[in-house]
Amino acid sequence: MSRFTAFVTDDVRFPTSQSLDGSDAMNPDPDYSAASLRLGSDAGDGLEGHGFVFTIGRGNDVQVAAIELLRDHVVGRDVEATLADLGGLWRELAHDSQVRWLGPEKGIAHMAIGAVVNAMWDLRAKREGRPLWQVLASLSPAELVDLVDFRYLSDALTPGEALELLEKAAPTRADREAELLRSGYPAYTTTPGWLGYDDAKLVRLCRQAVADGFTQIKLKVGADRDEDVRRLALAREAVGPAVAIAVDANQRWDVAEAIEWTAALAPYDVAWVEEPTSPDDVLGHAAIARGVRPIPVATGEHAANRVMVKQLLQAGAVEVLQIDACRVAGVNENVANLLLAAKFGVRVCPHAGGVGLCEVVQHLAMFDYVAVSASTQGRFVEYVDHLHEHFVTPAVVAQGRYVAPTAPGSGAEMLASSLEAHRRRHA
């Protein structure tokens, strides 16, 4: 038996605002940051579990402090027993009543749980010597169901229904696993579309995306309507008619504004309109979805938890669900979100970018394909070509597809040299 002995947090910051990488209508000057966690044990195997919360700058220290609140749930705990029952750990962390009060199940306190849970999964995968997606895809339907806290979900999805979904996909898992190893998973790129880029850079990056084999790109919109139309026309001209273009408003609009603005963009063939309004506004998204048809509404990267995802699906508010690796409480809650999407027949196109989000969320998409939805129809994982150089096993995209990772772990581990170089020194 071994025990968790190390619970080490770091406040890691990258000065991305200097180049306006990541600039959008809501977030003009992000400094991509990670509140990171490293778990160590006395097992003597040298393996560590890595997790993090992605933030965009100030407050990353507060996020680190929130992760520290969970230290006593981890240090001294039996490693093997914990990793064998990550559903149990999830429930224990999510139901710590004093920490829960600070959300409940949302924001800083909830994302902190995600860092711990994801670090546990990283360690488990390393111990098994496999990438996270294969670890998850090797669990039985019953084991997967046990990862999920069905509290607040039973009016939309029961454990029995989840089991049924998973059992239906189980017999053909091996085919899809082999296909992923052979061909990877579809990606789309947001690299051309940041709002802070000038026209020449936009056009150049659009052409590059096509040359790189992407079949969908995404543009940020929402700050200035005429500008958006102009930039979208430029992008459409640059990529040609065969490449899909999604647009992302990053929560800038009210309901009526979202419908009108989207109508102005529609002539340029919009693949989806993303985050048109507040991520909390389920009913607003539903109204927008009705108002912009047949353009699909996409959202989810800021959906605070499985209860919000459940409602987006119940209300018909979303045709594209964009899970995020770090916004909810880790792998377990995202398994719940994937099961909910499968139940409602909605496609999942994970949010990525930031720091390390591509590295981690690709595993969830690949697990989903193998064991849950059994489909890549209309599905892509977002890709942004930033900051991958800081990771031990960076995401690899080739010919517009994520190459299936084969290295053990979740992809969350940053290089020691990057941590050292970008760790924030407190005064």
Add this chain to the structure above:
Amino acid sequence: MSRFTAFVTDDVRFPTSQSLDGSDAMNPDPDYSAASLRLGSDAGDGLEGHGFVFTIGRGNDVQVAAIELLRDHVVGRDVEATLADLGGLWRELAHDSQVRWLGPEKGIAHMAIGAVVNAMWDLRAKREGRPLWQVLASLSPAELVDLVDFRYLSDALTPGEALELLEKAAPTRADREAELLRSGYPAYTTTPGWLGYDDAKLVRLCRQAVADGFTQIKLKVGADRDEDVRRLALAREAVGPAVAIAVDANQRWDVAEAIEWTAALAPYDVAWVEEPTSPDDVLGHAAIARGVRPIPVATGEHAANRVMVKQLLQAGAVEVLQIDACRVAGVNENVANLLLAAKFGVRVCPHAGGVGLCEVVQHLAMFDYVAVSASTQGRFVEYVDHLHEHFVTPAVVAQGRYVAPTAPGSGAEMLASSLEAHRRRHA
């Protein structure tokens, strides 16, 4: 002209878990705490602005750290200009994009804004020499509308509609203000109903509540159904048929369970069923509301922001809206919530208890009565007789009614001696 010069936070904790005061089905052992803020200036008038976030123990330090994130928005700022445009300050704080990412507009980061905004209102009221409720109730309809950020609200409430509501109530404000000063505002008490109390204490406190003039009490439920029925029967016998009894499940149920459990309690005449499920579950609350009719559903103390309140109202999910002084981003967002409730014709019965929540939220209820809803029909402010001794101007309840405060300020200021005695010393 004067400048803000002091921005002093404190981590204040009370060991309430020792007596099980505040124990409920979700929160078995809270240690009531406050992440407090004191604003000072170089005005030379000796006046300070006090605000706080209420938490139940661990994590109060993280909440303090989140308030500290907002320091640079305040220190050095022109006091008079800031206090004259608190709508502008609210928008600036809520739209700080790096801090916003940590919510957005929810949880620790959002409550921190509430502490700053409420401290500003406390200072403004002290400068005007009046209690907060009278300061708010003296603002013109146009000034009140300007306090509110209508982003994400316009599908339910436009500035024009808000103005119309406020103008309708304006000519008769003086009558209601005089009435409040004469008779106070109705209260109900939760003191008898904590889950950790034994039968004898429950019955004794129920009888005491009636003797004290309360016409409604509230019991915590949700841990054990048979026990709840038994305790409710005891309480009903103790208070007699004329006193209303509300029940509060503190988010313990799923939809079907909430409907069934409430049906088991219904024979004892339930005034409302509170927080039956996740505070995020608008559609779930709507389903429960349909399933438990004619018993009203109450919720709102954990509604993260005005967007959630909007949806609870749009969906017909709530018949009793329970605003909280500290859960959302302060006075301004609660003005939005009161306007939304008035638009939808839903009564507001504010959540209180904890530390200082009674002291502050009574001002919002009284303002609502004078300037917004113009009604106390079926309305009460919650009252719990704990920890008032730590405040400079403690809430006063007599004959089951809150006595209208007349001291300048918002009620949020704690005694220096209490701060000193209960400030957490960090290792």
